[in-house]
Amino acid sequence: MRFMIIVKATADTEAGVMPGEPLLTAMAQYHEQLAxxxxxxxxxxxQASSKGWxxxxxxDRRSFVDGPFAETRELTAGYTIIQVKSREEAISWSMRYPxxxxxxxxxxxxxxxFFxxxxFACGEAIDRFREIGESQRAISGML
Incomplete structure (x- = not known):
């Protein structure tokens, strides 16, 4: 089971304010424990939404909208993806997040x-996704 821990953006993250040493240290320690x-x-x-779109x-139309975006509470500042055996294990790890x-x-x-x-029900599209995943794992193994 894969889970994404999503860190919400703030006015500081959108302004490009970098985290201080204590937070970086705590995050490094947490991610080392996960690893x-x-x-x-x-x-x-x-990066701030000003560098995104x-x-x-x-x-059938698509349009491009350049950042920045006003509603910081709807933005993501960072993430951590974990793969665990259960929802309970994911909760345990997320409760330790700095x-x-x-x-x-x-x-x-x-x-x-994550799904x-x-x-999903079996079908041609799901088989194609499986093949893509197998190809990506094979390529990653060669790198």
């Missing part, structure tokens, strides 16, 4: 479970 336990898949911070869909706003400050993280191919 040692064999559950870390990926984790990273994201959105693609809007309206029927406060991304800094100790003593109010904030929240969001945790969402796995096994969650």
């Amino acid at each position: 040692t336990a064999g559950v870390l898949v990926d984790g990273s911070g994201l 959105r693609i809007r869909y309206a029927g 406060n991304p706003a800094g100790e003593g400050r109010e904030t929240e993280i969001e945790v969402r479970q 796995e191919l096994e969650d």
